[in-house]
Amino acid sequence: MVAEAARSRPGVFDLLGFVDPAPCYLTVQLVAIPRLGGDEALESNAAQVILGIGAIGINSVRKDLVARLPRRQSGWARVIDARAWVSPSASIGEGTVVMAGAIVQTGAKVGVHCVINSGAVVEHDVELGDFAQVGPAAAIGGGAVIGEGSYVGLGARVRDHIRIGSRVLIGMGAVVVSDVPDGLCVTGVPARTKSK
Numbered sequence: 001m002v003a004e005a006a007r008s009r010p011g012v013f014d015l016l017g018f019v020d021p022a023p024c025y026l027t028v029q030l031v032a033i034p035r036l037g038g039d040e041a042l043e044s045n046a047a048q049v050i051l052g053i054g055a056i057g058i059n060s061v062r063k064d065l066v067a068r069l070p071r072r073q074s075g076w077a078r079v080i081d082a083r084a085w086v087s088p089s090a091s092i093g094e095g096t097v098v099m100a101g102a103i104v105q106t107g108a109k110v111g112v113h114c115v116i117n118s119g120a121v122v123e124h125d126v127e128l129g130d131f132a133q134v135g136p137a138a139a140i141g142g143g144a145v146i147g148e149g150s151y152v153g154l155g156a157r158v159r160d161h162i163r164i165g166s167r168v169l170i171g172m173g174a175v176v177v178s179d180v181p182d183g184l185c186v187t188g189v190p191a192r193t194k195s196k
């Protein structure tokens with residue numbers, strides 16, 4: 001998905017390939033992009049890097065990788081699909097990916113290494129913490145604050161102006177109507193803490 005988002009902006013990126021510990025034959029074939037090797041291939045490469053790691057519950061993996069990999073002289077790539085819309089007054093941190101159909105509205109502040117997935121809506125003045133992820137078609141109301149490393153599930157809704165802590169997991173389809181403290185998982189309508 002990241003490669004296709006980058007390709008949507010001809011002339012902006014020159015895609016060298018991807019790294020993955022697994023052979024990924026299907027990705028190579030389907031997306032027509034070479035595999036450069038495992039993570040070690042990054043060490044010898046001066047190019048900008050984008051972390052395309054987006055599954056549920058692994059925002060911390062992205063954070064660990066950023067800490068482990070040598071700092072890129074050229075920074076981390078910021079990929080905004082040409083079919084997304086990002087307000088000129090919004091800010092997007094380095095290493096963040098915004099997928100097709102997403103909307104990031106006026107004054108929103110998106111941290112570093114976030115993922116804003118297909119068709120998600122990040123409304124005006126939302127603050128999205130570093131390493132947070134917004135699932136496909138999820139919507140975050142104006143002025144809401146989402147803490148570092150939190151995950152807003154597929155199609156979830158977050159009420160405007162509320163505060164979601166760090167490392168929170170919001171289940172798919174949830175409607176969050178009040179603040180959520182750090183580290184909780186909430187689901188349902190209205191969203192309630194999910195017992196483990």
Ligand SMILES: CC(C)(COP(=O)(O)OP(=O)(O)OC[C@H]1O[C@@H](n2cnc3c(N)ncnc32)[C@H](O)[C@@H]1OP(=O)(O)O)[C@@H](O)C(=O)NCCC(=O)NCCS
Pocket residue numbers: 056135136152153154169170171172173174185187188
């Ligand atoms: C909330 C979530 C993390 C729970 O995952 P899990 O712990 O593996 O949960 P399970 O599938 O084992 O289900 C456990 C129970 O929770 C319920 N449940 C699971 N997800 C739920 C949700 N989003 N809303 C309401 N109930 C949910 C199940 O029906 C089940 O109920 P039961 O015990 O009465 O049968 C997960 O369902 C979820 O919403 N993930 C986000 C998915 C997503 O955003 N995907 C995007 C991919 S691009």
